[in-house]
Amino acid sequence: MSRKVLVLGEVRDGGLRNISLEAIAAGKTVAEGGEVVGVLLGENVSDCANEMIVYGADRVIIVENEKLKTYTSDAFSQAFLKVVETEKPEGMIMGHTALGKDLSPKLASKLKSGLVSDAVNVEVLGGNLVFTRPIYSGKAFEKKIITDGVIFATIRSNNIPALTKDESRTGVVSSVDVDIKDLRTIIKEIVRKTNEGIDLSEAKVVVAGGRGVKSEDGFKTLKELADLLGGAVGASRGACDADYCDYSLQIGQTGKVVTPDLYIACGISGAIQHVAGMSNSKVIVAINKDPEATIFNVADYGIVGDLFEVVPLLIEEFSAVKQ
Structure with a gap:
């Protein structure tokens, strides 16, 4: 069955993280011929919309707000839930990154949905959508089939290859305004301790x-x-x-x-x-x-x-x- 799938794009230092491209590829499998909608949350993130489209997204929704300049679960969950309310997707995919690991369980709780975390593969077998994820510290793998409700999963980096870039692809890029309020956390400063270079x-x-x-x-x-x-x-x-x-x-x-x-x-x-x-x-x-x-x-x-x-x-x- 075809589905509408939201894919969260993560932006770092003005560029789209590679995990977002891999999430689009996973979203294509979950959509089963349906629509993959990229979602960009932040401040001045619109430049990344076309990259999501050329790597497989059918269209992109942008939520820009100064309160989304740096990640907080309160602000990002409010913004993403607004998109969910507007789009009513059958599936949602994001990276199993520090952001994804923090945001996804909060969203799942708000939406009263299940969550398959840290998936390393997604495929269609026997008419079922099957997610594979490691358990017992990687000693074994389990397969998950979601039988009801919204399909929600996070994927591990470097496991699901991104689709081939297609510069000829086009798609609609739209904006959504969200009134973000009642934040319990405010980021005043970020001190980077990691070395510059590849993540x-x-x-x-x-x-x-x-x-x-x-x-x-x-x-x-x-x-x-x-x-x-x-x-x-x-x-x-x-x-x-x-x-x-x-x-x-x-x-x-x-x-x-x-x-x-x-x-x-x-x-x-x-x-x-x-x-x-x-x-x-x-x-x-x-x-x-x-x-x-x-x-x-x-x-x-x-x-x-x-x-x-x-x-x-x-x-x-x-x-x-x-x-």
Whole structure:
């Protein structure tokens, strides 16, 4: 059956996040031939509307308000619920990002709907719309079928490929005015602690360090390799606890969950809490001088050696290839 599906577009630093393009692709599957409507909330976000259309959205609704300049669940939920009230969709999709994880349960509660969170795949099987999501820290997967009510899901980054960009696509872009009031939270200042560059949760290549990196200076070498490969730097909790890097880089059960095309683990033992955050990476390369390190059990390729010798060699080889 065809459906109208709302897809929330996330804007960061004036650009549309890649997870939003992946959400459009998921929305197309959920719509089953119906209409995919992009939704942009914020201040001065209209420039991103055409990008949503060329990547598959049929039309885009914009809600611009100074109170949406920075994210708060109160303001964004009021704005999104107004669009829901106007459009009456049969489905809603957004990224399983920090914003999506905070906003989606609040919306589900307000709408009295179910929620499939952190989906890694959506497909039509036997006439049913089936969502696949990881459970037990990624050790198993479950399939969910929504039989009643609005279909509402968040999707994990780097799992559902974005549709091919089509510059010939056109669609209507409209605006909705929302009276946002009774805010309990006001953001006065945002202090960014993460390094400039590619978002860790969306990176196609992640170079991660553990306690074996030994120091903050050790992470500079990892960053050099990550920059060379067009990727981002991550870390285990042990490295964060040791003050080698900021907690914003932490990957694992109590940190970020990443699914890059290539994950290079440097000096990481492979504790189950860390593995929970990266085990679904497409290719895992482990570098550790301990041949019995647990990380080798989940790695596709293992290098037994001192990371301070191996990583510079990798940098040298990749640099030579790129010249």
